Amino acid sequence: MTKPSLDLLLLLPAYNEEQRIEPVLRDYAEHFRQHYPGKFQMVVVLNGCVDDTLGVVDRVAKQYPEIKALNFAGAIGKGGALIEGLKLASTTELIGYIDADGATAPPAFLDLVRHCQSVDCAIGSRWLPDSILHQSQSKRRQIFSRMFHTLVQMLFRMDIKDTQCGAKVMRREAVEKIHPALRIADVAFDINLLYSLKRNGLTVLEVPTEWTDKIGSKIKLNKGSLGIILSVIRLRLFYSPFYRWLRPLRPVEAWIYKKLSAPMPLPGPSKGEKTSK
Numbered sequence: 001m002t003k004p005s006l007d008l009l010l011l012l013p014a015y016n017e018e019q020r021i022e023p024v025l026r027d028y029a030e031h032f033r034q035h036y037p038g039k040f041q042m043v044v045v046l047n048g049c050v051d052d053t054l055g056v057v058d059r060v061a062k063q064y065p066e067i068k069a070l071n072f073a074g075a076i077g078k079g080g081a082l083i084e085g086l087k088l089a090s091t092t093e094l095i096g097y098i099d100a101d102g103a104t105a106p107p108a109f110l111d112l113v114r115h116c117q118s119v120d121c122a123i124g125s126r127w128l129p130d131s132i133l134h135q136s137q138s139k140r141r142q143i144f145s146r147m148f149h150t151l152v153q154m155l156f157r158m159d160i161k162d163t164q165c166g167a168k169v170m171r172r173e174a175v176e177k178i179h180p181a182l183r184i185a186d187v188a189f190d191i192n193l194l195y196s197l198k199r200n201g202l203t204v205l206e207v208p209t210e211w212t213d214k215i216g217s218k219i220k221l222n223k224g225s226l227g228i229i230l231s232v233i234r235l236r237l238f239y240s241p242f243y244r245w246l247r248p249l250r251p252v253e254a255w256i257y258k259k260l261s262a263p264m265p266l267p268g269p270s271k272g273e274k275t276s277k
């Protein structure tokens with residue numbers, strides 16, 4: 001492993017995080033000032049917050065100029081926020097993201113960055129032998145996660161143990177190559193990202209990480225989980241030869257997302273992305 005000195009931009013998608021985000025911003029700014037020799041910046045990508053997340057971020061940013069906020073009014077979802085944030089890849093060499101609740105502590109993310117020196121993308125994994133998981137999720141949530149993982153493996157065959165860990169880092173060129181293919185706006189966005197990387201022959205390395213579940217989750221099961229399942233099935237169909245036959249069903253799809261109060265995938269197909277394998 002070589003020394004981590006490439007310019008690094010860290011995105012934090014944030015929805016109603018006024019209670020959780022401040023210590024995370026401070027800890028990351030301090031830790032990376034002390035331990036990261038390259039340029040380090042953080043951009044919080046907020047949308048539709050009905051609390052004072054923006055006020056909190058602006059206040060902390062006055063003390064730490066490496067922090068900025070990017071605010072969107074619409075309900076673009078976590079995936080939509082990251083799609084917007086990843087447009088900043090052209091301004092840096094490495095770009096990554098973490099959850100705004102501090103589930104990934106700064107040393108764990110820095111370890112991921114070190115691993116990204118030799119691959120196109122390094123992702124934190126909670127399900128490798130050396131991973132450390134401080135789990136406090138409900139049994140129901142744990143069962144849903146494992147069932148979702150099985151569905152994703154059946155549909156995409158990526159052989160990735162943990163697609164949903166909120167900590168990922170990529171090289172700029174990799175992000176620029178796949179960005180037109182990113183369209184899933186909910187938390188199934190990670191599958192969209194990883195599958196696009198793999199389809200483009202880019203290397204994805206799973207790194208055992210330390211993860212601490214935090215209370216105050218913004219991801220709701222019930223309706224939300226149906227939206228996530230719909231999104232992964234939709235994504236798989238997008239890469240199948242049948243996709244164009246399904247176009248007449250678009251209004252039905254839009255109706256379902258609306259009923260589930262889930263963010264709609266961005267319109268596709270985009271230029272430069274094949275529609276079948």
Ligand SMILES: Nc1nc2c(ncn2[C@@H]2O[C@H](COP(=O)(O)OP(=O)(O)O)[C@@H](O)[C@H]2O)c(=O)[nH]1
Binds near residue numbers: 013017045047216
């Ligand atoms: N911008 C944005 N971020 C979101 C949205 N929904 C969730 N997030 C962020 O996604 C991250 C993961 O959410 P979290 O509540 O920690 O999920 P969990 O711990 O996996 O249940 C957090 O940083 C949230 O603020 C959204 O609609 N928009």
Ligand SMILES: [Mg+2]
Binds near residue numbers: 099101103213214217
């Ligand atoms: Mg969380």
